[in-house]
Amino acid sequence: MMKLKPRKIFGIFVIVLMYLSSVLFYFSRYPEIGIQDKLVYSMVLIILSPYHLFVLIIGIYFLILRKHRIIDFILIVIFVILFLPISPFYTVFPTPGFTLWGDVFSPFLITEERGIKYLEGNATLEVKILAPDDTPVKNLEVDLWTADAPSGPPNAGINYTNKDGIVVFKIPPGRYKIGFNIKNFPKNVICPETIEVEVSEKEVAQKTIKLQPK
Incomplete structure (x- = not known):
């Protein structure tokens, strides 16, 4: 049985975390959307969102590439910063400065503009x-x-x-x-x-x- 190295486990963790964060967003924000649609939209979101795509690349890097201490350290620091609640990249929806559009999202969502805090509630x-x-x-x-x-x-x-x-x-x-x-x-x-x-x-x-x- 092949034993996974810690860096590969970390890479898998990052990839799974990205997908789960997208799925949980749709489940909490848009309960009216069907489960199958939520799963599909979550996949598309990871590809279209610069934020999700960048973190996904970090996960793939740790999963398939060899160890490089300096690059590893830099990417881990970036990964932690991106997930801090006080991160400068943080918005209501985690796609900083990025607007989603097109028929694949139902309903559509636009990210908040810098300096504007839109309301959220139940x-x-x-x-x-x-x-x-x-x-x-x-x-x-x-x-x-x-x-x-x-x-x-x-x-x-x-x-x-x-x-x-x-x-x-x-x-x-x-x-x-x-x-x-x-x-x-x-x-x-x-x-x-x-x-x-x-x-x-x-x-x-x-x-x-x-x-x-x-």
């Missing part, structure tokens, strides 16, 4: 965007503000609709304003005014917005 807000012909509008930015927020960039969250025109926010209970970014809003429809909605932990708050043609 209440769920689901917003569905429909075109004038009742077809779903995908890849549309949906912005979220607290009800008392002044004018300016969204302070509660930013997200993008999936292929079904749906976007989901996990936020604290309360009143919020739903709006859009006029800079990247479709030119052939009217950009709605902000819409207020009440969100609680008791049930999923659902809001359907049908866009009107110009």
Whole structure:
């Protein structure tokens, strides 16, 4: 029976940890997604996210390459720093400065911008965007503000609709304003005014917005 060396065990640990962190993220953040989809999205996330991909490379390095003390030490230090809660790379979603998009993620998630702390909580807000012909509008930015927020960039969250025109926010209970970014809003429809909605932990708050043609 082949005996694994400590560095190979560490490499396997890092790879498994990366996958489990992705899976746990989807299970905790998006319980409405099916288990099979969670497992698939987690694999894709590791490839598309610079953060996950870099740590995955560290794991592969320790698994298949020979020992090199200096490189080993540097990579281990980087690995530890990346997983510290106070790490400068830490964001709500562990993909620093990286935005996810495309039909493979349902619903989509955008990372917080530097200097902006978006809200997180146990209440769920689901917003569905429909075109004038009742077809779903995908890849549309949906912005979220607290009800008392002044004018300016969204302070509660930013997200993008999936292929079904749906976007989901996990936020604290309360009143919020739903709006859009006029800079990247479709030119052939009217950009709605902000819409207020009440969100609680008791049930999923659902809001359907049908866009009107110009």
